[in-house]
Amino acid sequence: MSDLDLQNKKVAPFASSETIDGQIATLNLGPTHPATHGIFQNVLQIDGERILSAEQTIGYIHRAFEKLAEHRPYNQITPITDRLNYCSSPINNMGWHMTVEKLIGAEMPKRVDYMRVIVMELARIADHLVCNSVIGVDTGALTGFTYMFQEREKIYDIYEEICGARLTTNVGRIGGFDRDFNKTFITKLRTFLKEFPKNHDEFGSLLERNRIFMDRTIGAGPISAERALNYSFAGPNLRAAGVDYDVRVMKPYSSYEDFDFNIPVGNDGDTYDRFMVRQLEIKESLKIIHQALENLPEGDYHADIPSFYLPPKEEVYSSMEALIYHFKIVMGETPIPKGEVYHSVEGGNGELGYYLVSDGGRNPYRLHFRRPCFIYYQAYPEMIKGSLLSDAILTMSSMNVIAGELDA
Amino acid sequence: MEPLTTRASRVVNKEMTFGEKIYLPAIFSGMWITLKHFFKKNNTVSYPEEKRPVAPIYRGQHVLKRDDEGRERCTACGLCAVACPAEAITMVAAEREKGEESLYREEKYASTYEINMLRCIFCGLCEEACPKEAIFLTDRLVDAEFGRNEFIYGKEKLVEKTDQRIDVSQRQIWDNH
Numbered sequence: 013m014s015d016l017d018l019q020n021k022k023v024a025p026f027a028s029s030e031t032i033d034g035q036i037a038t039l040n041l042g043p044t045h046p047a048t049h050g051i052f053q054n055v056l057q058i059d060g061e062r063i064l065s066a067e068q069t070i071g072y073i074h075r076a077f078e079k080l081a082e083h084r085p086y087n088q089i090t091p092i093t094d095r096l097n098y099c100s101s102p103i104n105n106m107g108w109h110m111t112v113e114k115l116i117g118a119e120m121p122k123r124v125d126y127m128r129v130i131v132m133e134l135a136r137i138a139d140h141l142v143c144n145s146v147i148g149v150d151t152g153a154l155t156g157f158t159y160m161f162q163e164r165e166k167i168y169d170i171y172e173e174i175c176g177a178r179l180t181t182n183v184g185r186i187g188g189f190d191r192d193f194n195k196t197f198i199t200k201l202r203t204f205l206k207e208f209p210k211n212h213d214e215f216g217s218l219l220e221r222n223r224i225f226m227d228r229t230i231g232a233g234p235i236s237a238e239r240a241l242n243y244s245f246a247g248p249n250l251r252a253a254g255v256d257y258d259v260r261v262m263k264p265y266s267s268y269e270d271f272d273f274n275i276p277v278g279n280d281g282d283t284y285d286r287f288m289v290r291q292l293e294i295k296e297s298l299k300i301i302h303q304a305l306e307n308l309p310e311g312d313y314h315a316d317i318p319s320f321y322l323p324p325k326e327e328v329y330s331s332m333e334a335l336i337y338h339f340k341i342v343m344g345e346t347p348i349p350k351g352e353v354y355h356s357v358e359g360g361n362g363e364l365g366y367y368l369v370s371d372g373g374r375n376p377y378r379l380h381f382r383r384p385c386f387i388y389y390q391a392y393p394e395m396i397k398g399s400l401l402s403d404a405i406l407t408m409s410s411m412n413v414i415a416g417e418l419d420a
Numbered sequence: 421m422e423p424l425t426t427r428a429s430r431v432v433n434k435e436m437t438f439g440e441k442i443y444l445p446a447i448f449s450g451m452w453i454t455l456k457h458f459f460k461k462n463n464t465v466s467y468p469e470e471k472r473p474v475a476p477i478y479r480g481q482h483v484l485k486r487d488d489e490g491r492e493r494c495t496a497c498g499l500c501a502v503a504c505p506a507e508a509i510t511m512v513a514a515e516r517e518k519g520e521e522s523l524y525r526e527e528k529y530a531s532t533y534e535i536n537m538l539r540c541i542f543c544g545l546c547e548e549a550c551p552k553e554a555i556f557l558t559d560r561l562v563d564a565e566f567g568r569n570e571f572i573y574g575k576e577k578l579v580e581k582t583d584q585r586i587d588v589s590q591r592q593i594w595d596n597h
Contacts, residue, residue: 088505091543155454162463169475175544176479176557182543190548191593196475214453222446223436230434237421255421256428274429288432325592328551335551342503342549 036064039401043072047405049146050415054392054404061400066393070386074419081379085344086112087186089379094180096381097417100139100360101181102131102171107357110265111366112186114353116320123311124188125267129304130201131174131183132266132357133297137208138167139360140248140290140297143412147287148219150409151228156218163211166204173197187321188314198305205301216291226284233395233407234282243391247362247384249411252289253281259358266357270307271300283403283410319346344374361385361412385417476590478559479542482535483586484579485554487525492579493554496530503549508539526552533578537562537571547591556588 042053051072057064077096081089093104106128113120145160168178173196175183184190219225235245237253250257256275260268276292278285314321322341327334340346350372356365365382388411395411396404439445465472474480485493496513514531516524523529547557565571580586 084505088503088545091505091541091545094543159457165463172475172478176475176477177542177544180541180543182545191477218450218453221436221440222450223440223443224446226434226436226440254430256423256425258425261425261427273427275425275427276431277428278432279430279434284434285432292431322548325553329553338549338551339499342499 035059041401041404043069047150049409050413050418052389052408052413052415052418056401056404058401061402063396063399063401063404066396066404068389068392070389071419073415077420078379078381082375082377085374086348086376087341087344089376090185091180091182093381094182095416096383096420097139097360097364097385097414098179099142099412099414100135101179102135102183103139103357103359104364105181105183106132106266107355107359107364108366109184109186110357111353111355111368112320113315114355115351115368115370116317116349118187118315118317118320120188120266120315121311122267122309123313124315126304126308127189127193127313128184128266129268129271130301130308131171133301133304134167134170134201136297136358136360137294138164139412140294141167143409144287144290144294145215146409147229147283147406148225150406151225153219153225156215159211160215163208166200166208170197170200170204173200185314185321187317188312190314190322192313201301201305205298205305209295209298212294220288220291229284229287229406229410230282231280232283232403233399233410234280235391235395236281239391239394240281244387245362245384245391246387247358247360248289248293249281249286249362249384249388251275252278252285254279259356259363263356265355271303273297273299283406286410348372348374356382359384361388361414361417381420383417383420385411385413386420389413389418474559476559479544479547479557481537481558481560481562482540482546482573482578483556483558483588484533484575485556485586485588486580486582489522490582491521491523491525492529493525493552494530494533495526495528495552495554496533497551499549499551500546500555503545504540505543505545506539506541508536508541509546510534510536530575533575535573535578537573538568553592556586556591558586558588 037058039056039058040053041056042048043051053069053072055067077092081092090105090108093108094101096104141160141164145157148156171181171183172178173194174191175181235253237255240250240253241255246257254277256277258275261275273296276289276296278289318337320341323334323337328338348370350370352369354365354367356363362384363382364384367380367382368376369378371377392408396407487493496511498511501509501511511530512532513528516527516529542557544557546555
């Protein structure tokens, strides 16, 4: 894009397209700004309400996760991944577990795969609900947000039954789950599956075909498919631009090839497209959960890898062999093969990758998280150039940039 | 761009019908939805008078369990401290003296055991690591305090009282179909 290209940008009807008096102001949007949903700083050059250029700053909540992970045994890295994209922690947890399983070459039973799919799709729904309801808030529609957060609470209640926590879940272990789905979990999940579509449709009917919302979001913060690919976008934001790239389909993990679902794609990659793609992905996720729950295979909820998966507690208290394994696993002294692996999952926001280098020691030699938000945020100045300040806020929330994942 | 898969469905329709162009129906249907919610059940909980039911496996404040005879189970093996990703647990081991058999189950015990609740992330790895059924997380929440030092919980706060036993049997069911 050249300088300021006003002709090709959709200009909101109430705004005047001529410059006020040629004065350019510098505005610090953030780091603590109520409308940015996290600690982001953007130094904007604005001419009236219109943004001429933007420069983003990162690192306000950098917690050195990659360095931290170099000093932790493999099973202690799971709580770190919780804190990447905290709107969909289970996906991060399981992505990490699958990475280590890939390194040690462990095969998961089908039941584990299906259980993981159920929890991961719930997490995706929760993530998209947060994003979409917040788009509503930023366009001035607070009500839908309160309705959808009630639904998100129900998903958190379901998490609580399987892992005991709601936000930073730390669910499962390397090699499967620490406990099986219990009856309360199944009941809560079935009630959720029954009640949620109705409530979600109600939320959709508030915004999807509402002219106020459509006028506000169509054309706000667009990005073309080509530019998005050049920035290596993935996930809903790339699909909104019209590219049907989904890790679940392109590179299936955790038995995603067994499920039948569509990939919703948009046209122009603007805020309305991103909103709609997420709305429809929620429906696809529900379809996947239904299929996984109906076809949930019988079997063990963990893989048979005694040197990595903790033995059952009764055996630890009674048998010497189990006790030795237990101590070795907890202290991180089990032999890990040397090598490097890359594994990616379709996170709530896009392709969440783990690049792991192991030198055979108790900690990873190097661990890199491919965080989709970090990539989206790079394109942010280009996307908001020439648009109005209020559209910039909207673009940010519709890309669902999560501060924890951006800075890691 | 050529589609990469056969599963793509183009879904976004940005053309508005005449009914959608005249704001009013959308406004009234929106009003109707919000109006309906006035008469629905309240979803909020008036904490602290009323408490939300929590799952039996909820990961809240820790407890150091005693056995059936009221003796402390912890033997200060230090596995919880090793397993803790937040490095919140510290302990000092001591040897059991003669005459203390009714206090401690094994010959070795923790003379001090501290968890820094400001560091703790409630991940449950200590509970998972404990080979002696000594440390468990419970469904209690850590209370607010005025000073930072008060968050370093010693044995007086962590070990369960003999007259107020805490039931953790539900947490120990790992496999219930």
